[in-house]
Every structure is written in structure tokens, then in C-alpha cells.
Amino acid sequence: MxxxxxxxxxxxxxxxxxxxxxxxxxxxxxxxxxxxxxxxxxxxxxxxxxxxxxxxxxxxxxxxxxxxxxxxxxxxxxxxxxxxxxxxxxxxxxxxxxxxxxxxxxxxxxxxxxxxxxxxxxxxxxxxxxxxxxxxxxxxxxxxxxxxxLGGRAPVTRSGARPGQVIALAGRLGHAAAGLALLLATGDAGPGSGLGSGSDGGGVLREPGAFLELVDAHRRPRPPYACGPAAAILGATAMLDVSDGLLQDLGHIASASGVRIVVEPGALPVPDVLAAAAAELGEDPLGWVLTGGEDHALVAAFPEEVSLPPEWKIIGRVTEGEGVQVTGRAEAEGGWDHYRE
Amino acid sequence: MxxxxxxxxxxxxxxxxxxxxxxxxxxxxxxxxxxxxxxxxxxxxxxxxxxxxxxxxxxxxxxxxxxxxxxxxxxxxxxxxxxxxxxxxxxxxxxxxxxxxxxxxxxxxxxxxxxxxxxxxxxxxxxxxxxxxxxxxxxxxxxxxxxxxLGGRAPVTRSGARPGQVIALAGRLGHAAAGLALLLATGDAGPGSGLGSGSDGGGVLREPGAFLELVDAHRRPRPPYACGPAAAILGATAMLDVSDGLLQDLGHIASASGVRIVVEPGALPVPDVLAAAAAELGEDPLGWVLTGGEDHALVAAFPEEVSLPPEWKIIGRVTEGEGVQVTGRAEAEGGWDHYRE
CATH class of the missing domain: 3.30.1330.10 (PurM-like, N-terminal domain)
Structure with missing residues (x-):
């Protein structure tokens, strides 16, 4: 059944x-x-x-x-x-x-x-x-x-990031946002549709089954649970899970910590499936990565000298100042302004 | 304002x-x-x-x-x-x-x-x-x-009542149910109505202001908070707050403890205001007391020898058997059957 x-x-x-x-x-x-x-x-x-x-x-x-x-x-x-x-x-x-x-x-x-x-x-x-x-x-x-x-550990809040530290990411970004965009573009996408089963659902997408991984990401997030307590043990100074989008959520750390966070877009993971789905829908995959929520990746600030395990990927750094800057993008450009607090 | x-x-x-x-x-x-x-x-x-x-x-x-x-x-x-x-x-x-x-x-x-x-x-x-x-x-x-x-105390569950113990009550019963009946009978009973202000609200009740205490009890329960931890210290063996009605909630203790609970209706508090409101609406005040919820009184079983402070009033006893019996009422009569589990 x-x-x-x-x-x-x-x-x-x-x-x-x-x-x-x-x-x-x-x-x-x-x-x-x-x-x-x-x-x-x-x-x-x-x-x-x-x-x-x-x-x-x-x-x-x-x-x-x-x-x-x-x-x-x-x-x-x-x-x-x-x-x-x-x-x-x-x-x-x-x-x-x-x-x-x-x-x-x-x-x-x-x-x-x-x-x-x-x-x-x-x-x-x-x-x-x-x-x-x-x-x-x-x-x-x-x-x-x-x-x-907490197992004896100090809670890792949003307010402990300090200039000179690195910003690292564990988990996926943009997948759930891409999956939602695919579902919206496909119209009927119930459990019996092509997006659920991999068969031809009759939607606007020619090969929805190819993007099943992204639709699944919208339906079922896969947070990197073990990385949270591990980050605390590694010495993370600030951490949160990305639920509103990377830039907005990094803005919370920047604001609470009184620092500026600079993100290197070249360091952000944009897997092929995300790029292919973006091409299919005429979207910018980096937009999904920077602003999509619901994947519940973890982002954390660590002291620069920390040796991070492979689950964590460095995507930026903490500096003096305020707000969030994506290297290579003017702050007034691209609509990122409203993510600053 | x-x-x-x-x-x-x-x-x-x-x-x-x-x-x-x-x-x-x-x-x-x-x-x-x-x-x-x-x-x-x-x-x-x-x-x-x-x-x-x-x-x-x-x-x-x-x-x-x-x-x-x-x-x-x-x-x-x-x-x-x-x-x-x-x-x-x-x-x-x-x-x-x-x-x-x-x-x-x-x-x-x-x-x-x-x-x-x-x-x-x-x-x-x-x-x-x-x-x-x-x-x-x-x-x-x-x-x-x-x-x-819990402050070092054992939690007081529903399952510790034993034959020979007494059942005691702290707080009010039936007030919120009476207040709700008054509100329903009055129709418009918003904050500006007679029931809220004591003035003539134009409802079916001739003197709603006289029952303000009951309407207030529906709008704002006054649980006897301090009596809960105090009961644990006094040695209560089972306890719950009355949210679904005394008989139904005592049924939960009886069922979880594997005992029968006998309630003495003469020991239940029926203040004048409750009797007067029942007369006004043609209701049985004891019905509100036995089956009304939302006052969040506490009922608890205590060892017979315990000396209870004045906040607690003994209303019944625990015996061998199952279910809840109100003395003087046949179990098949009065619709109490569905409160037994």
C-alpha cells in the first residue's frame, strides 16, 4: 500500500x-x-x-x-x-x-x-x-x-563572532529554495506526480525527475545535526542554522556580534544539479544559495587557527564594521541591502 | 484609553x-x-x-x-x-x-x-x-x-492513588462553566457589554453584573498554583488539574492508578453565586461543579493520615475497584457513565 x-x-x-x-x-x-x-x-x-x-x-x-x-x-x-x-x-x-x-x-x-x-x-x-x-x-x-x-558546554550564541575569525558552513544551501521553485513551476506536484515518483508528471518541466534531489530537499531538509555539538567542541564562537537565507542569517550574527561578515561567493557550493535547475527555470543559482532558506545548514564563526573537519567549509571571514558583504558585489546592487540590520 | x-x-x-x-x-x-x-x-x-x-x-x-x-x-x-x-x-x-x-x-x-x-x-x-x-x-x-x-521532589503523576487514601480539592469548580453558560445566554458579551462592565448589557439576563465573578472565572482562570508544589511536599500520591471536568479527570486518576474513586457531593463547594446563576438559567449547579472544566482546580490523593492545610478540602476517598462514583447517584443515571474509562 x-x-x-x-x-x-x-x-x-x-x-x-x-x-x-x-x-x-x-x-x-x-x-x-x-x-x-x-x-x-x-x-x-x-x-x-x-x-x-x-x-x-x-x-x-x-x-x-x-x-x-x-x-x-x-x-x-x-x-x-x-x-x-x-x-x-x-x-x-x-x-x-x-x-x-x-x-x-x-x-x-x-x-x-x-x-x-x-x-x-x-x-x-x-x-x-x-x-x-x-x-x-x-x-x-x-x-x-x-x-x-548542552553536555557541559557553553551555548554557542549569535553574538560571539570577532574580527579575524573565519565563517564556515556545514550542510547544503539553496536546495530547498530550488525545489520550491521547481514545485511552483510544475503546478500539480502531489505525491503521485512526476516530481514525487520520477515519472513524467505532465508539468512544465521536461524532465522533472532529474531534479528529484532538489524537490526532495524542499520536502525533507537534511540538517547536519552532528555538526552543531561538534562545532561547540571545536570552539565555534557564534553559530546559527540557515532558515531565512544565508545573507539574512549572517546579518543576524553580524548585528549581534557587532562585526562585518565578508562572504566569498567562489567558496559557496553550487552543485551541478542546482546550476542545471537554475538554467531550466532561468534563475540565478547563486541567488538560491545566498537567500534560500529551509535547508537548515549551519554557519559558524571559528578562530582563524582552528583546524576544521571536512564537514565544515570556510566561506568567508569576520572583519571590523557592520553588515554582510558578498565579495565582488556592490552592496547597493543586487538587492542585498535589506539583509543588513 | x-x-x-x-x-x-x-x-x-x-x-x-x-x-x-x-x-x-x-x-x-x-x-x-x-x-x-x-x-x-x-x-x-x-x-x-x-x-x-x-x-x-x-x-x-x-x-x-x-x-x-x-x-x-x-x-x-x-x-x-x-x-x-x-x-x-x-x-x-x-x-x-x-x-x-x-x-x-x-x-x-x-x-x-x-x-x-x-x-x-x-x-x-x-x-x-x-x-x-x-x-x-x-x-x-x-x-x-x-x-x-521539581526542586528535588518526585513528580506527582496520576497513577499513585491507593485504596484507603483521601481525595482532596484545591481551588474552584464550576465557575468557568457557569460563566460560559452566562456568556452564551447573554449573546453579545464583548468587553463593552453588561457582563464585562456590570452595566445593563441588554442581554437575556436581567442582572448580569451580579454574576460578574463567574464570567470573570471563564475569562481568567485562577489556578491555585502554590498548592501544587505544596501538595508534593505534603505527600500527595496522585494529582492533576481539573481541565476537562472533575469526574472525567478523576476518572484519569482512577484508571491510571487502578482504583475506584468515590466522591461525596455534599463535600463539594457550591457557593451562593453558583446556585443563583444556575437558578437564573434553569441549570443544576452541581452539574457545573462535577463536569465543568477550565477552572484548573487541583485534585489529589493523599494518605488518610495526612494533615491538610485549609486550601485543601477533602471531597472523596479511594477504594478498591474502578471508575468514579458520586455517592447517592446511580452510575447508570445522570450521564456520568462516559466519564469512566
Missing amino acids: EHTWRCDIRVTDLGEFGIIARIVGRLPQFPAVLLGPGDDAAVLRAPDGRVVVTTDLLLEGRHFRRDWSSPDEIGRKAAAQNLSDVVAMGADPTAIFVGLGLPGDLPVGWLDGLTDGFRDECALVGASVAGGDIVRSEQIVLGVTALGD | EHTWRCDIRVTDLGEFGIIARIVGRLPQFPAVLLGPGDDAAVLRAPDGRVVVTTDLLLEGRHFRRDWSSPDEIGRKAAAQNLSDVVAMGADPTAIFVGLGLPGDLPVGWLDGLTDGFRDECALVGASVAGGDIVRSEQIVLGVTALGD
Whole structure:
């Protein structure tokens, strides 16, 4: 059964406690969860004596579309963007909590897929889905909160970058933005379309299957989770995950640290598939790389003398001043001005 | 200026970062917050080495109405229902995180009121509003997560009630349900109506101002916060906050503990104002007390020999068996059956 969400049972048939029991039954709990779902609140281990917390709200139609992504992909993506915020502090994620607004006619199989997506993305970092809340809503609403443990390390904030340091990148840039552009150009791009299966979906793209990797990047980010805590151990002085676009997010580091960041565009990765998709759509691939969000790459400032492992690629440097400069581009040109704070 | 939300500035005029700056500017942080809003995630103290976590999703129209409650009341209520879950574990709340879905045309003054409501309710227990997320939405969506510290105590779950113990209550029952019934009966009951101001609102009630206390209870719960950690210290063996109605919530303790709970209706508080409102509307006040939610009273099981302070009133006892029995009422009668699990 390829599309398990084409099941006839709807969440309204289960009732609130039935829905909760069904969700909880799919969620194993790791040892950091001392008390899991089923009480007024959960109890987690916080061995460090401090806890890292972040929350995001995701709305159907604005942050995801059921006709563009499978429930598993939506659950993974909602978990990923929160887990990524935790690792960007240099912490190890321990658990997420999910507030779910669900339409009464939502197929139960779809909810199963969503639950599994949350669970499986969390499992990548050893975190549990340790609790949540269910309410009825017209459209799907996902309120996700992620927690993490610093393991004795100082949190890596946005404010520690200093002139003379290098800026390094772990993970992908521009892939999710390219995937979104491909989905928008293709029109119908549901799970049964060419972009999902690699077959001819009948869209405007002649060979959408060739760009499946990019569409997949939009549907399911692959944050370089392990690089976050590793960066803290390596001595990163500032870090964040790229969720709003590299330039805008580097602008946050520049502003919080009181420094200027200079990006070398030649050092930015522009893989062939990105260049090919840009050519197909008449776009600038570097635009996707510089301003696309949702891949949840990590960018960090490190002391110049640090020896970085291969996951990290140096893409720029920190200087005196303010704002973000892309070498070879005038600041007033190309629309980068509004990324400065 | 009585209605500060009749301000001409809309949230869309501020932009995302302007909104965040405005909210954060109204939120002092208590010392438990090591790193507050403005980074990928917040960092909180968790001195106990464990952290208590709960989350709720609240939707406009389903959980609150802008024409029935002020923004301050909505913020307070959303915070209260989460803080109450934390104290029901015997923990001290440390912080809440708020995911806000806001319409673009929402007046900024309304958002200020909501923010102040979150802040002021949290301040009652020494907790901070330590972070959040802003997204644009058609209707207001509130995703609230609360955290707490156990201070070295064992969490008080739902599963520790044992035959021979007593069931005790702290806080009010039925007030919020009566207030909601009054609002529904009155029709227009916005902030300028009789129910809000005590003047004649022109509704079906002849003297709505006489029941202002009950309407206020619907708009703003007053959970007995301090009684939660105090109960843990007194030796409570099971506890929860009444959010779905006393009988249903006692059913959760009975089910989780594998016991029967017998409630003495004569021991339940039915103040005059509740009786008068019930007479006015032709309702049974004991029905509100037994099945009304949203007052967030605490109910707990204690060893029989415990000496309870005056905040706690014994309302029943734990026996062998299962389910919840109200003395003097046949179980098959009165519609209580569906509260048994």
C-alpha cells in the first residue's frame, strides 16, 4: 500500500483519547524521557542543569501543503527545523513536544504518517516525541517545541563572532529554495506526480525527475545535526542554522556580534544539479544559495587557527564594521541591502 | 484609553522583526533564563537535573473569542492552563514559550495586551516568557509550552492513588462553566457589554453584573498554583488539574492508578453565586461543579493520615475497584457513565 493515507478511517472516528492512544502507541521513548505522554506534563532528564528550548508554529498552506508533501515528510520537516535550532546552540536534542490541530475528517493513516515522520526525524538525533496536545481545527496546525542538553558546554550564541575569525558552513544551501521553485513551476506536484515518483508528471518541466534531489530537499531538509555539538567542541564562537537565507542569517550574527561578515561567493557550493535547475527555470543559482532558506545548514564563526573537519567549509571571514558583504558585489546592487540590520 | 486595542497600528506595519522587538521589549526575564529571546533557542536553568514540560494549542473561535475576552485575559488564560499542568506535577514553573499565529491586520495594541497577559500570569509563579515564534495566520493561534523544575521532589503523576487514601480539592469548580453558560445566554458579551462592565448589557439576563465573578472565572482562570508544589511536599500520591471536568479527570486518576474513586457531593463547594446563576438559567449547579472544566482546580490523593492545610478540602476517598462514583447517584443515571474509562 503505497499511499497509506488513503485509508477510510478519519480522526473524528477515534475521538480525542483514541487519537492520543494511537499516536502514543507509535512513539517509543528514549531513556532521557523519565515520564512520557499521558500525564499533565512530561518529565525529561536535564543532566547538564540547563535546558535549551525552541518552538515553532507551522500552518498548513503557509508552511506546508498536503498535495506537495507526504505526511511523513511534513512531520520530518516540522521536527527538523526545531531540532536544527537546538543543535545550532551546540546542544544535543533530547525531545520534542507537538501541539496538533487536526481536521476531523483527516484520514487516520495520514496522522500515522505524520507521527512517524516526527518520530523518525527525532530518532536521527536520539530524541523522543515526549508529549503533545490535540485540538480540532479547520486546517492542520503544528506547534513544535524542541529541547536539548548542552553536555557541559557553553551555548554557542549569535553574538560571539570577532574580527579575524573565519565563517564556515556545514550542510547544503539553496536546495530547498530550488525545489520550491521547481514545485511552483510544475503546478500539480502531489505525491503521485512526476516530481514525487520520477515519472513524467505532465508539468512544465521536461524532465522533472532529474531534479528529484532538489524537490526532495524542499520536502525533507537534511540538517547536519552532528555538526552543531561538534562545532561547540571545536570552539565555534557564534553559530546559527540557515532558515531565512544565508545573507539574512549572517546579518543576524553580524548585528549581534557587532562585526562585518565578508562572504566569498567562489567558496559557496553550487552543485551541478542546482546550476542545471537554475538554467531550466532561468534563475540565478547563486541567488538560491545566498537567500534560500529551509535547508537548515549551519554557519559558524571559528578562530582563524582552528583546524576544521571536512564537514565544515570556510566561506568567508569576520572583519571590523557592520553588515554582510558578498565579495565582488556592490552592496547597493543586487538587492542585498535589506539583509543588513 | 479603555480599549487600547483600538489602536490604528497593525502588526503588518511592524514586520516580523518589529513585532518580535515589540514583544520582547515588554518581557523582563527572571534569573532562571540564562539566554532569552533572540537566538536560535533559549537556555534555561534546570537545577533539579530534570525538567517538566507541557504544551497546549489554542485556536481563536474554539478556545477563546476576541469579542468575549480582552487580549490580556486571553494571554493569561493560555498561560494559566499550561502553568497549571506544571504545578499539577508538583513542580515550580520556570518559563513559557509562545508560538503566535497572528492576522496581519491585528492591532498592535491588542498584541501588547496579549503579551502583557502572558507576562503577568507567568509573574504570579515567578516564570518568564522566554521565547517564541511569530507566523502570519488567518485567525489567532497560540501554541504555548511551559517548563518547570521539581526542586528535588518526585513528580506527582496520576497513577499513585491507593485504596484507603483521601481525595482532596484545591481551588474552584464550576465557575468557568457557569460563566460560559452566562456568556452564551447573554449573546453579545464583548468587553463593552453588561457582563464585562456590570452595566445593563441588554442581554437575556436581567442582572448580569451580579454574576460578574463567574464570567470573570471563564475569562481568567485562577489556578491555585502554590498548592501544587505544596501538595508534593505534603505527600500527595496522585494529582492533576481539573481541565476537562472533575469526574472525567478523576476518572484519569482512577484508571491510571487502578482504583475506584468515590466522591461525596455534599463535600463539594457550591457557593451562593453558583446556585443563583444556575437558578437564573434553569441549570443544576452541581452539574457545573462535577463536569465543568477550565477552572484548573487541583485534585489529589493523599494518605488518610495526612494533615491538610485549609486550601485543601477533602471531597472523596479511594477504594478498591474502578471508575468514579458520586455517592447517592446511580452510575447508570445522570450521564456520568462516559466519564469512566
